[in-house]
Amino acid sequence: MSKVAAVFTPEGQLAKAIEGFQPRDAQLTMAQAIEKSIRKKSTLVVEAETGTGKTFAYLAPVLQAKGKAIISTGTKALQEQLYHRDLPTLRAALAPEKVIALLKGRSNYLCTHRLEQAQLQASQFNSETQTKLVKVKRWSTQTRDGDIGELVVLQDDPQLTALVTSTKDNCLGRECPNYDDCYLVKARDEAKQADVVVVNHHLFFADLAIKDTGFGEIIPESDTVVFDEAHQVPDIASQYFGDSLSSRQLIEIADEVQRLCLTELKDLSQAAQMARILTQVVRDWRLQFPSDPTRGNWRDKRDDAAMTEVCSRVAEKLTLFIDVIKTARGRHKEMDSLIERAEEAYDLWQQLMQTDQTGYSFWFETTVRHIVLHQTPLSVAKRFGNLVKHSDRGWVFTSATLSVNEKFDYFVNRLGLWDAETLVLASPFDFANQAMLCLPRYLPPANQFNRDQHLAELAQQCIEANQGGTFLLFTSHSMLKRVAALLDEKIDRPILVQGEGSKRSILQKFTDAGNAVLLGTSSFWEGVDVRGAALRCVIIDKLPFASPDDPLLNARVEDAKLRGVDAFHTIQLPEAIIALKQGAGRLIRDQRDSGVLLVCDDRLVTRQYGARFIKSLPPMSRTRDLSRAMLFLKDTYNETNATSH
Structure with a gap:
């Protein structure tokens, strides 16, 4: 042995x-x-x-x-x-x-130097941020490892988190006055040993x-x-293995130059003025994109006349900004670091404007306030x-x-x-008896305009038949929002929606409630482990094929076509199958679990490739009859209760 x-x-x-x-x-x-x-x-x-x-x-x-x-x-x-x-x-x-040692990325550790700098600027922040900074300072005197995951006050506040943590760009390294007490350095030293x-x-x-x-x-x-x-x-x-640059990085450089000019280099009024101009032109650049978060092909967007003009202005103002702050080189360690960061950002900017390079996908993604450009290798x-x-x-x-x-x-x-x-x-679970896969009949096609109403009606039936909790997993935020609004009028149970709090807090509320309804998109398709009656029904709105607007996917598909390869069967289909397996995996997490998985996409039975999806799922019992699935939910719930008593 x-x-x-x-x-x-x-x-x-x-x-x-x-x-x-x-x-x-x-x-x-x-x-x-x-x-x-x-x-x-x-x-x-x-x-x-x-x-x-x-x-x-x-x-x-x-x-x-x-x-x-x-x-x-x-x-x-x-x-x-x-x-x-x-x-x-x-x-x-x-x-x-x-x-053993635990090591996270630097953004997970408190930077005591940046906390001190934030406190110096406290008067510029609103009262809520000032209050939170006081809590962070109090916690900083008690923590052993500086892991900000311990701080609830930072969980839903990315702006404050950025103020009290470092990035590889703004970290001063060995030049930092607090280097000997740096939590990140200590964590790395422990990891080395x-x-x-x-x-x-x-x-x-x-x-x-x-x-x-x-x-x-x-x-x-x-x-x-x-x-x-x-x-x-x-x-x-x-x-x-690719490169990226965000508007946040450019604005952070400008903000930190302004801070230095207000506190320690007060004679550099021109640098502060150029920092404000750069910030404004970068914000104007963000306005060229839709207000809602989105992703897209940067090659296509770059060729737009208005985009070309605003990108030229960003490059022009960034160049002038660098020329001005370079006059202060050697006067202050932080300014020297900022000059270096600005020069690196300019080089990256120029690189990301050269979208005619082959072998890469050039794409963008936006948040409510910022834009990130990416150059990603296709393989x-x-x-x-x-x-x-x-x-x-x-x-x-x-x-x-x-x-x-x-x-x-x-x-x-x-x-x-x-x-x-x-x-x-293979899993040791008895899927045939523990779970049922339902592919409901009579659902409208995935692209029909009133599909949200049909999904909401189906979900309502399932929720009312299910005495435990229900997951609704979506492939798009827009469909999630529409179904959430419809269910809110019909359901008297707790309804939890992705985005209305951190993932951790939403899952905790869902588990504690025992009979709640949670609506989520991609981040809830995996890494979620809810056991027992708290989750007994998972509803998936449609097969999780990547969006046709996904720039990375488009680039890989185009590359496959150029190589004479069937992109659908070698790229799009395998990705969707793996994603569906992830979503389905939320249902049965324990030998005592039971429940129903509903996949609301008739392509599973009307398209030839549907058999590949079904074959990749656990061997659950199957039905197309929704009433039979609801009966299974009720029966297994009663059996579980009888066993537990």
Whole structure:
């Protein structure tokens, strides 16, 4: 028996350490495969469906192996769960001598220097911001690690968060007067000394792409890298191997120059004036885009006459701004840093205006106040694949949703993992008895104008039949808003809508209520773990094909066509199947869970490709009769209650 196999036996360390631990065949299979991958320093891709126990399956061999390991997750919630709950439990049982560390991106740590600067400017802020700053200051005297996740006051206030945290652009590094007490530096030092470091995908790729410093010193020293929630890796890797520039970055540079001119370099009135002009022209640039948040093709937008004119003005004012502040070079460390940031921003601006470069997608995304330009490579397979292939370490990629019809071609091709071993592990849940998939009849087509009314009526029937909680997952914000407004008039249960609070607070309210209705888009399709009666029905409005306006998708589709490849079957369909699997995975999270999944898109039965979607979903019982699904909801609820009593 192998070392890791002994851990998972009924008499093993886990059974002794964890009350109620039950060995699972799939979990053991996964742990042994990872043990082998670490030993051979090879690459393994594992789809481990919900319920297989994949977290313990990779933690056990990682803790038993020699050398340093990095575990990268897709969400902060899982990152914290691993570090605060799962890893301490397994470390105590298997390797008490091992040191573990949690490392987040710099924006998660309080910057005491920027807090001091914000306090100096407090009179310029409104009373609410001033009150919050006092709370942050009070907390700063008590915190051990400076993790702002502890601060409720910052959770829904990105502007205040930006005032008291640093970016790689505005960080002064070793020149900072508070460097010796820097929480980020301390966290990185702890990570360098640790045996197991828990990070997230964004941090991993930010440093891999040499966009930051610190953690990049840890990656080369690692013997094992595990990516959990690995289905997110291709898109995140693409972002970090590209370039971007936002209006927020330009305005922050201008704001900080104004602050210095008001406090320490008071003779630089011309610099302050140019900073105000730059801020105004950047805001004028934002006005060229729709007011609602959107994404689009920057190549197309760039050619618009009005856009060309305002972009020329931004370039002109940014050049003048740089010329003015350069006259203060050498007078103040922060001004020197701002000059360097402004020059780098100008170079990036020029690069992002050259949209005739091939091999990249040029796209934009907007928030209510800001605009971000992106230049993203169409493929990272060669670059990332070579990194994996030529590194002397074991690599593990795992998620509940990596395959399409039990094949990994789409995932491995995007990351260049052509030599990887693959493994599919089915869930131990009894889906046929625990869950029902309903494809309702008589729904209007996905693009019909009054579809929101039909969805609201169907949702109302489900909610009234369901004594537990209900998720409504949408592919667009506009449909979500319309259905939410309709349901608000008809439903007397708590209705929670994405955007009306942080994701964490919304989920907490949903779970506490026990019978609430939650309406969400993409961020609620994954990373949500609600068990029991609090979630017994998941309604998906339509198949989650990426929007035809998605610039990244369009660029990849166009590239596929040029290569003579069927873009729909090789790109659009696999992405939609994986996304639907993620949404469906919200329903059954436990062996005692039961419920109904409704997919309100008749393309599942009218189009040939619909069979590929259904085949990729868990083996639930199926019906097209909504009344039968409602009866299943009532019966399973009664059975669960009878069992619990």
